Amino acid sequence: MPTHVSAPLSREQALALRAGETVLLSGTIFTARDAAHKRLCALLDAGEPLPIPLDGQVVYYAGPCPALPGDPIGACGPTTSSRMDAYAPRLLERGLRGMIGKGPRGEAVREAIARFGGVYFAATGGAGALIAGCVKEARVVAFPELGAEAIRALRVEKLPLIVAVDAAGGDLYAAGPAAYAAAP
Amino acid sequence: MREIDVALVEEAIRSLFLRACREVGPDVLACLRRAHEREESPFGREALRQILENDRIAAERGMPLCQDTGMAVVFLDVGQDVHFTGGDVGEAIDRGVYRAYRDGCFRASVLDPITRENTRDNTPAVVHTRIVPGDRVTLTAAPKGFGSENMSRLFMLTPSQGVQGVMEAVVETVRLAGGNPCPPVVVGVGVGGTAERAMELAKRSLLRDCGEPSQDEALARMERELLRRINALGIGPQGLGGRVTALAVHILKEPTHIAGLPVAVNMQCHAARHASAVL
Numbered sequence: 001m002p003t004h005v006s007a008p009l010s011r012e013q014a015l016a017l018r019a020g021e022t023v024l025l026s027g028t029i030f031t032a033r034d035a036a037h038k039r040l041c042a043l044l045d046a047g048e049p050l051p052i053p054l055d056g057q058v059v060y061y062a063g064p065c066p067a068l069p070g071d072p073i074g075a076c077g078p079t080t081s082s083r084m085d086a087y088a089p090r091l092l093e094r095g096l097r098g099m100i101g102k103g104p105r106g107e108a109v110r111e112a113i114a115r116f117g118g119v120y121f122a123a124t125g126g127a128g129a130l131i132a133g134c135v136k137e138a139r140v141v142a143f144p145e146l147g148a149e150a151i152r153a154l155r156v157e158k159l160p161l162i163v164a165v166d167a168a169g170g171d172l173y174a175a176g177p178a179a180y181a182a183a184p
Numbered sequence: 185m186r187e188i189d190v191a192l193v194e195e196a197i198r199s200l201f202l203r204a205c206r207e208v209g210p211d212v213l214a215c216l217r218r219a220h221e222r223e224e225s226p227f228g229r230e231a232l233r234q235i236l237e238n239d240r241i242a243a244e245r246g247m248p249l250c251q252d253t254g255m256a257v258v259f260l261d262v263g264q265d266v267h268f269t270g271g272d273v274g275e276a277i278d279r280g281v282y283r284a285y286r287d288g289c290f291r292a293s294v295l296d297p298i299t300r301e302n303t304r305d306n307t308p309a310v311v312h313t314r315i316v317p318g319d320r321v322t323l324t325a326a327p328k329g330f331g332s333e334n335m336s337r338l339f340m341l342t343p344s345q346g347v348q349g350v351m352e353a354v355v356e357t358v359r360l361a362g363g364n365p366c367p368p369v370v371v372g373v374g375v376g377g378t379a380e381r382a383m384e385l386a387k388r389s390l391l392r393d394c395g396e397p398s399q400d401e402a403l404a405r406m407e408r409e410l411l412r413r414i415n416a417l418g419i420g421p422q423g424l425g426g427r428v429t430a431l432a433v434h435i436l437k438e439p440t441h442i443a444g445l446p447v448a449v450n451m452q453c454h455a456a457r458h459a460s461a462v463l
């Protein structure tokens with residue numbers, strides 16, 4: 001049975017999640033991908049305030065399509081997370097709790113997840129139409145000039161995810177393939 | 185000589201991209217269903233279930249199945265007896281692309297590589313043109329997402345590395361890509377030619393119906409063996425572990441130089457989109 005999780009996410013909730021657990025996430029999450037991460041870290045460098053809160057929040061690595069008429073959002077599956085590895089540890093240090101994306105994370109991110117008490121969820125890559133159905137509201141909250149890469153606040157209901165990296169060092173991207181690899 | 189108005193090309197390109205971004209072909213769906221039946225890993229089965237459900241929703245609702253509606257790759261075969269009229273055929277293709285991406289609510293994902301400034305209409309298309317006999321024009325729209333495109337690799341092997349070297353290069357590319365290219369993937373392989381021709385062959389091989397073996401018996405054997413070795417890696421759907429990492433391996437070859445053995449690998453995610461029309 002999937003675990004129901006709400007966003008923002010408390011440290012205790014995040015620490016209790018284990019790699020391989022299936023999750024249905026509800027609440028408010030923020031989209032951010034390459035360009036938005038670059039801007040966020042530039043603001044941190046300059047010592048300026050960020051346009052979104054970080055503490056306890058969950059970011060979703062995604063850049064949606066424009067919405068069909070009447071829909072809150074267009075197709076919005078996850079993008080490849082490793083491109084955000086350069087930025088993620090800094091944001092985790094500032095209180096970011098969760099990340100949603102696709103594909104494995106580097107060692108520095110896994111360490112930061114353990115150190116600061118975070119979690120990384122995998123969403124199904126290429127399931128943009130299915131995931132759009134879980135998004136009930138979407139609004140641009142920062143960097144509108146970035147178009148698809150702007151930061152959007154999404155209100156999601158029962159977004160289907162799998163815990164991929166947990167704060168105890170579990171990593172499904174390592175353990176999963178190892179369990180099915182045939183002996184050479 | 186047959187005259188073809190470029191307005192027809194524009195219309196065809198528009199409708200091909202609209203179709204390709206919303207629906208994968210029956211060949212891909214059949215491969216995905218077989219993969220779902222065969223997969224043993226619970227995560228892999230769930231991912232495949234979501235993918236099949238996603239593809240159904242997208243086709244029903246007329247929405248893109250993946251938010252990465254890709255760069256607009258076009259394969260254009262022009263009969264040598266064709267004369268295009270009514271304007272510039274390259275511009276007509278770009279207009280068709282721009283109208284498809286606007287009308288379909290597809291994402292504008294194309295930008296200047298240096299300034300990173302978005303062109304805002306997903307143009308220009310990447311067009312591979314061939315002049316062929318006859319008086320027809322064949323157009324194929326193949327929108328390509330970059331989660332998988334970024335995992336492409338080119339190897340300039342030495343002749344001594346031979347078939348074994350080719351096999352190792354392909355398996356290693358898929359292994360390194362892991363969960364990034366949205367497995368299950370179709371692995372496109374181009375062997376021979378020059379560096380750029382090998383890459384083009386790899387991409388062109390992806391246009392074949394998913395899982396249809398090469399006509400060349402030796403290549404078909406290599407495809408089967410590669411598929412077996414790739415699926416033994418255990419990467420699985422979405423890279424979370426499982427039996428089905430690739431749905432198929434497609435190889436195309438062309439003669440190469442006595443001093444070389446180019447091998448290109450172009451990865452195609454499960455959103456294996458392409459649509460063709462003949463004018």
Ligand code: SF4
Pocket residue numbers: 077078079125126127250251252253328329330331332364365366453454455
């Ligand atoms: S790799 Fe393919 S399925 Fe995955 S996000 Fe990119 S285009 Fe979509």
